[in-house]
Amino acid sequence: MSEKNRALSGKHFYSGDLACxxxxxxxxxxxxxxxxxxxxxxxxxxxxxxxxxxxxTYIQMEDEIASIAAVIxxxxxxxxxMTATSGPGFSLMQENIGLAVMTETxxxxxxxxxxxxxxxxPTMAGQQDVMQAKxxxxxxxxxxxxxxxxxxxxxxxxxxxxxxxxxxxxxVMVMMDAIVGHMWEKVIIPPLEQIVIExxxxxxxxxxxxxxxxxxxxxxxPMAVFGExxxxxxxxxxxEEDGRPRTESIKVQQRLVQxxxxxxxxxxxxxxxxxxxxxEDADVAVIAYGIESRAxxxxxxxxxxxxxxxxxxxxxxxxxxPEKQVSEIARNTKAIIMPEMNYGQMVxxxxxAAKNTPVIFLPKLGEEPHRPEEIFExxxxxx
Amino acid sequence: xxxxxxxxVEKKSNLWRKPxxxxxxxxxxxxxxxxxxxxxxxxxxxxxxxxEVLEESEEINxxxxxxxxxxxxxxxxxxxxxxxxxxxxxxxxxxxTEEKKEAENKK
Amino acid sequence: MVVETAHPLDVxxxxxxxxxxxxxxxxxxxLLNSFVTALKELELNLDKLVVVSGIxxxxxxxxxxxxxxxxxxxxxxxxxxxxxxxxxxxxxxxxISGDGDLFAIGGNHFIHAARRNMNIxxxxxxxxxxxxxxxxxxxxxxxxxSTSTTPYGNIEHPFNLVHLAAGSGAVYVARWTTLHVRRLTxxxxxxxxxxxxxxxxxxxxxxxxxGKSTKIGLPVDFMNWFKRASEIQHFSDPAKAEITxxxxxxxxxxxxEKPTYETLLRERITQVQSKMQGGT
Numbered sequence: 001m002s003e004k005n006r007a008l009s010g011k012h013f014y015s016g017d018l019a020c021x022x023x024x025x026x027x028x029x030x031x032x033x034x035x036x037x038x039x040x041x042x043x044x045x046x047x048x049x050x051x052x053x054x055x056x057t058y059i060q061m062e063d064e065i066a067s068i069a070a071v072i073x074x075x076x077x078x079x080x081x082m083t084a085t086s087g088p089g090f091s092l093m094q095e096n097i098g099l100a101v102m103t104e105t106x107x108x109x110x111x112x113x114x115x116x117x118x119x120x121x122p123t124m125a126g127q128q129d130v131m132q133a134k135x136x137x138x139x140x141x142x143x144x145x146x147x148x149x150x151x152x153x154x155x156x157x158x159x160x161x162x163x164x165x166x167x168x169x170x171x172v173m174v175m176m177d178a179i180v181g182h183m184w185e186k187v188i189i190p191p192l193e194q195i196v197i198e199x200x201x202x203x204x205x206x207x208x209x210x211x212x213x214x215x216x217x218x219x220x221x222p223m224a225v226f227g228e229x230x231x232x233x234x235x236x237x238x239x240e241e242d243g244r245p246r247t248e249s250i251k252v253q254q255r256l257v258q259x260x261x262x263x264x265x266x267x268x269x270x271x272x273x274x275x276x277x278x279x280e281d282a283d284v285a286v287i288a289y290g291i292e293s294r295a296x297x298x299x300x301x302x303x304x305x306x307x308x309x310x311x312x313x314x315x316x317x318x319x320x321x322p323e324k325q326v327s328e329i330a331r332n333t334k335a336i337i338m339p340e341m342n343y344g345q346m347v348x349x350x351x352x353a354a355k356n357t358p359v360i361f362l363p364k365l366g367e368e369p370h371r372p373e374e375i376f377e378x379x380x381x382x383x
Numbered sequence: 384x385x386x387x388x389x390x391x392v393e394k395k396s397n398l399w400r401k402p403x404x405x406x407x408x409x410x411x412x413x414x415x416x417x418x419x420x421x422x423x424x425x426x427x428x429x430x431x432x433x434x435e436v437l438e439e440s441e442e443i444n445x446x447x448x449x450x451x452x453x454x455x456x457x458x459x460x461x462x463x464x465x466x467x468x469x470x471x472x473x474x475x476x477x478x479x480t481e482e483k484k485e486a487e488n489k490k
Numbered sequence: 491m492v493v494e495t496a497h498p499l500d501v502x503x504x505x506x507x508x509x510x511x512x513x514x515x516x517x518x519x520x521l522l523n524s525f526v527t528a529l530k531e532l533e534l535n536l537d538k539l540v541v542v543s544g545i546x547x548x549x550x551x552x553x554x555x556x557x558x559x560x561x562x563x564x565x566x567x568x569x570x571x572x573x574x575x576x577x578x579x580x581x582x583x584x585x586i587s588g589d590g591d592l593f594a595i596g597g598n599h600f601i602h603a604a605r606r607n608m609n610i611x612x613x614x615x616x617x618x619x620x621x622x623x624x625x626x627x628x629x630x631x632x633x634x635x636s637t638s639t640t641p642y643g644n645i646e647h648p649f650n651l652v653h654l655a656a657g658s659g660a661v662y663v664a665r666w667t668t669l670h671v672r673r674l675t676x677x678x679x680x681x682x683x684x685x686x687x688x689x690x691x692x693x694x695x696x697x698x699x700x701g702k703s704t705k706i707g708l709p710v711d712f713m714n715w716f717k718r719a720s721e722i723q724h725f726s727d728p729a730k731a732e733i734t735x736x737x738x739x740x741x742x743x744x745x746x747e748k749p750t751y752e753t754l755l756r757e758r759i760t761q762v763q764s765k766m767q768g769g770t
Contacts, residue, residue, distance in 0.1 A: 030577075031573070031576065031577055033569075033573060052758060052759045052762040052763070053762055053763065053766060055759055055763060057576045057577070057755065059572070059576060061569060061572075061602075062598055062599065062602040063598065065566065065569070066566075066569035066572075066598075066599050066602070067569075069562065069563075069566040069569035069570045069573065069599075070569045070570065070572050070573030070576070071573060072562075072570060072573065073542075073560075073569070073570040073571060073572065073573025073574040073575075073577065074573040074574065074576065074577035075573075075577075076560060076573075076574060077540075077573070077574040077575075077577035077578040077581065078577060078578060079577040079578075081573070081577070095563050096563055096566065098563075099562065099563050099566075103560075226540045226558040226574060226578065226581055227537065227538055227540070227558065227578055227580065227581050228537070229537040230558065231536070231537070231556055231557050231558055231559075232558060232559075233504070233552060233553050233558075233559045233560070233561070234559075234560050234561070235552070235553065235560070235561035236561060236562065236563055237561065242506055243506075243553075244504075244506045244553060245550075245553060245561070416496070416497075418496045418497060421509060423513070423514040423515070424514055425514050425515030425697075425709040425710070426515070426708065426709060426710045427515065427709065427710065427713065430710045430713070431669075431713070448514070464671075464672075467523060467524070467527065467671045467672060467675070468520060468523075468668075468669075468671055469519070469520075469523060470512065470515060470516055470517070470518070470519020470520045470522070470523065471509070471510075471519055472497045472499055472500070472503075472519075472522075472523060473497075475497055475498060475499075477498075
């Protein structure tokens with residue numbers, strides 16, 4: 001099996017973890033470095049089996065910190081690289097996620113979310129890491145985070161994650177709650193020619209003129225990789241456009257940090273993805289993501305049958321947060337219901353964007369998502 | 384690094400009489416270049432030259448230290464230790480090329 | 491600003507990097523000199539060399555050498571280098587970092603990369619303390635030395651890095667001081683040409699900071715300690731290679747052959763792929 005046959009095109013019955021691994025392979029991932037952790041271990045195991053089949057590299061590193069460091073190294077050597085972990089490993093990776101942001105390294109980090117904090121409930125799902133995806137590392141920065149709600153989406157959004165990573169030279173998180181990670185559903189993998197793949201921009205100038213961190217108009221610099229004769233330097237220190245560290249210059253810090261953030265913020269129109277369902281005439285809206293959006297959809301249908309004009313906004317990108325879309329919904333509805341499998345995370349962003357529209361928050365701790373009835377009851381209150 | 388001036392000290396030929404096998408032997412003549420403004424005054428080249436060719440100069444460079452100067456170029460055996468030990472790449476020694484020797488002998 | 495390329499080795503250094511930030515007499519400068527001399531003598535293809543450094547004064551070296559280079563977070567140059575090497579085995583990947591970066595925070599990565607016999611070369615500049623941050627103790631600080639975080643004297647036994655490297659499975663282990671710069675260059679050349687995990691420990695002076703902690707004096711006084719205490723004996727027992735104020739054992743300690751991770755990985759991939767073609 002060669003790279004050309006890397007996508008197992010056809011109909012399959014997979015878990016979310018498996019679909020995620022296959023999505024990575026289809027997208028062209030040729031390097032996985034990881035560490036076993038429930039409930040993400042299946043991704044590593046699948047990659048360990050499949051990567052050698054397509055002539056690519058799998059390595060189990062000594063810890064999660066080494067995993068993300070190796071992923072950044074592999075990306076700088078030219079490969080699409082990925083790691084997968086859960087809460088505790090995600091926490092360990094935060095420092096190097098900052099390094100990936102600062103050195104504008106394309107890479108994908110999958111967090112199959114379980115109950116936290118700390119060791120928590122390894123075999124029970126949660127949505128407790130969603131704020132950490134954006135704020136986990138120190139400093140001001142922006143990343144992109146996607147959240148699948150079905151096994152098909154686990155495949156599709158992993159491909160999308162690689163595309164975003166390559167296009168924006170940024171680490172992209174796939175935040176998959178453990179229910180989606182471990183549930184089994186039908187998934188259709190298209191033929192490789194039909195899958196849209198993006199690759200990083202290559203430099204258009206010879207090595208003598210190349211500046212590794214000089215952006216194009218879209219605020220993303222073209223990326224040379226090691227071994228092509230560009231002989232560039234990349235550092236986690238604040239740096240000039242030519243890569244050299246400038247730890248004493250206020251202007252350089254301002255320019256660099258602003259560009260790294262604006263790279264995502266100013267391109268957010270093209271990045272943000274939401275799926276509105278029955279929202280056209282909705283009086284009350286449910287905003288949900290991951291497995292909760294499945295329960296929410298049932299609740300919304302139930303509400304419609306009961307005569308309530310309800311709608312669902314499924315968040316697909318958690319970060320950058322779909323502020324515009326949420327604000328618009330808030331303007332057109334009487335109330336917003338938000339169920340989350342945590343004690344209050346994305347709801348804060350929703351409240352911020354919703355301004356004066358009341359937001360009814362439904363927390364849920366422990367393995368189970370909300371039952372549609374619970375969301376339905378909240379909708380009745382909202383009206 | 385503006386204003387870096389290389390100072391080259393050369394060894395003049397002292398063969399006032401040419402030996403009979405002068406065409407078969409090679410007289411070692413050294414060329415020591417000191418990039419004065421790179422020197423930080425650590426003193427390694429001066430202390431560890433096996434022939435004591437170098438000493439601290441009186442002048443002060445851009446970094447506020449005394450760079451080395453050549454005391455006696457004739458003693459230099461072009462061992463290259465000063466070149467290898469300098470942490471600042473401020474000094475290097477080369478053997479004078481045949482062309483240069485010829486050019487000087489003609490003067 | 492006009493930069494005169496005055497020194498024959500300048501071509502191996504970045505114009506934008508120099509002149510380096512290291513103190514008067516700093517061993518890092520000598521290691522830089524030695525390393526680029528090794529590159530020159532080996533006539534390596536510099537387009538295929540990647541220098542990876544960690545955090546510390548020596549970490550700045552990646553910004554000074556004119557090759558592809560990367561300056562990682564503290565302790566992580568080795569796993570980063572592993573990622574680079576596995577992604578493109580044609581690249582020669584060298585890690586140059588300090589004793590704290592490689593053996594305190596980075597210790598775990600060191601032993602596993604050595605165990606796996608990753609085909610990377612690791613040069614550790616050991617100056618017995620954390621110089622960049624002002625002279626705190628490190629994993630190689632000798633007993634009883636007073637540093638900024640051991641004001642009453644260090645109560646920790648230091649690592650014997652040569653023993654640690656040999657025990658972890660490195661195929662080439664050598665230790666030199668910066669005084670022995672020529673032999674250091676030869677060891678670096680040997681490491682660069684050898685397949686497998688090579689480790690070169692460079693005993694280095696930190697006159698400004700460690701010199702102050704130990705009241706050693708001028709840079710030359712520091713070097714004189716190396717001169718006085720060094721003992722060269724090739725292939726002596728790594729377990730007996732501890733450094734004391736009277737004895738710094740130097741030389742090559744290990745030089746063996748072992749299949750590298752990359753070789754084994756390639757073999758396995760070939761096996762897997764041919765089995766698949768063989769038709770199940």
